[in-house]
Amino acid sequence: MFAALMLANSCSEDNSVPQADSSLAQVTFKVSADGALTRAISDGTTVDELVYRVFDKNGNPIARLPLVKEAAADLSSGHTVALTLAKGQTYKVAFWAQKAGNTAYTVNDNMQVAVNYSGANNDESRDAFFNAVEITVKDDVAQTVELKRPFAQLNVGSTTADWNAAVNSGAIVTESKVTVKQAATTLNVLDGKVSGAADVNFTYAAKPGELLKVDADGDGTKEDYEYLSMSYILPNDATDGTQKTLASAEFTFKAASGTEIVVKNGLQNLPLQRNYRTNIVGNILSGTTTFTVVVDPAFSTPDHNTTYRIAHASTQAEMTAAASQPNTVVKLAAGNSYTLSAAPADGVVFSSDDAATTTVRIPAAVTATNVSFENVTVESPNTNYVGIQHATTVKYKGCVITGQPFSYAADASYEDCKFVQTEIGSYNIWTYGSSNITFTRCAFSCAGKSVLIYNEGTITGQTATFQDCTFTATAPATGKAAIEIDSSLPTGVGTPFKVVINNCTATGFDNGSVSGNSLWNEKRGTKATVIVDGVTVKSAS
The missing domain is CATH 2.160.20 (Pectate Lyase C-like)
Known part of the structure; x- marks a missing residue:
């Protein structure tokens, strides 16, 4: 997570506003990367360019202050930007931080970022951060702004037993690629909303060279998984850009021998959410594919601490049990009929691969807070x-x-x-x-x-x-x-x-x-x- 610290730099002789002009003030933004020395995936160390622009309070760009791109080779120690602004005015300042030279993102003069999903999978250089702050300039101003990822990070990890079984059978996975249906293609940095839609088709690239750590069993301790795939996806939430969405994905893992392992069953309703990690972990490579999907707030603040899981159900009892757990995507086996439980937990989603043959009956008495149905017949x-x-x-x-x-x-x-x-x-x-x-x-x-x-x-x-x-x-x-x-x-x-x-x-x-x-x-x-x-x-x- 990035922190942009806005300080009034009135003590600097070189940067201070002339005292004769009391209508102006100089505002200094010091942008730094939090924890940028760990050198692990998602530590933010690939980000070394800051893009910003000043707008009026209504969101109109200030003509005399054009969009600026500044190199920031060492964001761990901070990058400083000084602006001269009029006192008594309210401004909005939009920030975007990315890796310099990255062609995956194009930022226009209105601070709208177009996302290009062409390219290789497992590309940490696609990491980026954004936010916008509103300030009213009176005198010296001090304000902190946190820049967060606009993306969901989509990860796949194999258990140690699963990885070892695959290796013993000669399937040593070295590369991975992914397809995700209908991700958002444009981010408005000023208000955080997204628009557009396109399929993501990240091509083969070497799998991540570290372990994926996820608390899949909920015991408070993160378990180690062999890291197979990592992707940054802009969730296609049509509201304010921050809400959980469901997406369909397909992963292909290539072994050194050329053998390909395709995983797509059960991945038609993956939960994706801005600034969260969606982790698919379990038996991915060998035998029967079984996995757990855990969405964790590794990038977010504690108030977003929500875990989403996918549970497969082929019987009424399995459906009822799965629906009793909050924030669960209940994947219903096609060809069956089910009766909605009397009180499904908050945030439950009922889904299937075939709406025509999967029926959820609504009984006479049902109460719920937030519930969703995807690709099922509701009777x-x-x-x-x-x-x-x-x-x-x-x-x-x-x-x-x-x-x-x-x-x-x-x-x-x-x-x-x-x-x-x-x-x-x-x-x-x-x-x-x-x-x-x-x-x-x-x-x-x-x-x-x-x-x-x-x-x-x-x-x-x-x-x-x-x-x-x-x-x-x-x-x-x-x-x-x-x-x-x-x-x-x-x-x-x-x-x-x-x-x-x-x-x-x-x-x-x-x-x-x-x-x-x-x-x-x-x-x-x-x-x-x-x-x-x-x-x-x-x-x-």
């Missing part, structure tokens, strides 16, 4: 008020949604999901108890009505957003549009519902009883605001 009964209750966040990605679920989570999201409803008289979903609910690139199939936006009074408002969705009815239901709204309740509440519809189509539906169109219809009440493709087509009254 709800066609009865009212059945859903995951008392939840803060529930996410669905690449899922098949059958039956008529009720959404209770404060924040709910459906991404690339397929909704299937065959029963006449039932909806694909009631948005019901969610304050915010989003549907992105979802396909709805129903028998005449897809979505009901309605609540009796347990919430004071709801925003429902539909982006790039398709609605298809096998037969029309009289007076029913694809999205039905009932804003008649709760009584005494001002504007309970806001419905945002962008680039969506409805096919096979009747025209709404009130709206006269087949996409949306406020069948009861007048308190909903409806916005279609940026135009407010119906205002609350």
Whole structure:
């Protein structure tokens, strides 16, 4: 971790601001690398160039202070940058530190970093750090800024027994390569957000020459593993860039004899998070591949101390046991049906390799805080008020949604999901108890009505957003549009519902009883605001 110490250097005769100009102040940044003498992977010693720029408080670059790149051969003892800034003004200063001459990163004048994933695996020169600080210049200023990695580090390690078995069989691994699907390609240093997506294809390179140390069993002591692969990946988190994401990866290990060992099964939902290490450790090279995935905060501060694990489940008992552990990705064996446990632990993700043949049934009574579903069929009964209750966040990605679920989570999201409803008289979903609910690139199939936006009074408002969705009815239901709204309740509440519809189509539906169109219809009440493709087509009254 880097520390950038901002000091007012008023005692230096050479650098001090002339006393006659009291409207200016000189601010000195001293940038140093913490623990840069260990000479191990991820110690930061490869980073020897500092890039920075000053912006105004609104994030606009200051024209008279262009982007600067400065060589810093010894960041362990600190690199000093002096800026003359106006008193009474608020500035933002963005920092990026990397290895000089590294072509993997291109920094533009707005401090946006483009990441090029072409190149070799196990490349420590890809290590880099960033942060941005806001300062109000009054007089001399002293402020510390920590520069952290924008990347997740993805590691693979083999147990001693596994490595020895491979060596004894003649498979002495010397090189490794990796593919990771859809990593982010651009980092905005000023606000930390990421954008873009591309597959990572790091080519063969010599494996790391040291041991990988990971506390895989959680006993507080790190175990030694033969280090097979190391990669820096920019996690594709579409929110603020800091949240855990899931990615798919494939590793190939090459022995000196030319033999290749490919590992990809069970790696479709790897947790990646900024400034964390994702460690895949276990029997990688010999016999049946079994491994544990541990995400540790080796690069982060103690308040980010969270461990994520992948657990494989092929039976109901295995699923229930795995779901009782927080922050666990439960990898469900395809071809089976499971029933969601009554109270899955916080941060559990249920996933599979085949959504069509892997079903998770929602029982009548389920409570959870934060839970996610990826690439599974989620089956709800066609009865009212059945859903995951008392939840803060529930996410669905690449899922098949059958039956008529009720959404209770404060924040709910459906991404690339397929909704299937065959029963006449039932909806694909009631948005019901969610304050915010989003549907992105979802396909709805129903028998005449897809979505009901309605609540009796347990919430004071709801925003429902539909982006790039398709609605298809096998037969029309009289007076029913694809999205039905009932804003008649709760009584005494001002504007309970806001419905945002962008680039969506409805096919096979009747025209709404009130709206006269087949996409949306406020069948009861007048308190909903409806916005279609940026135009407010119906205002609350």
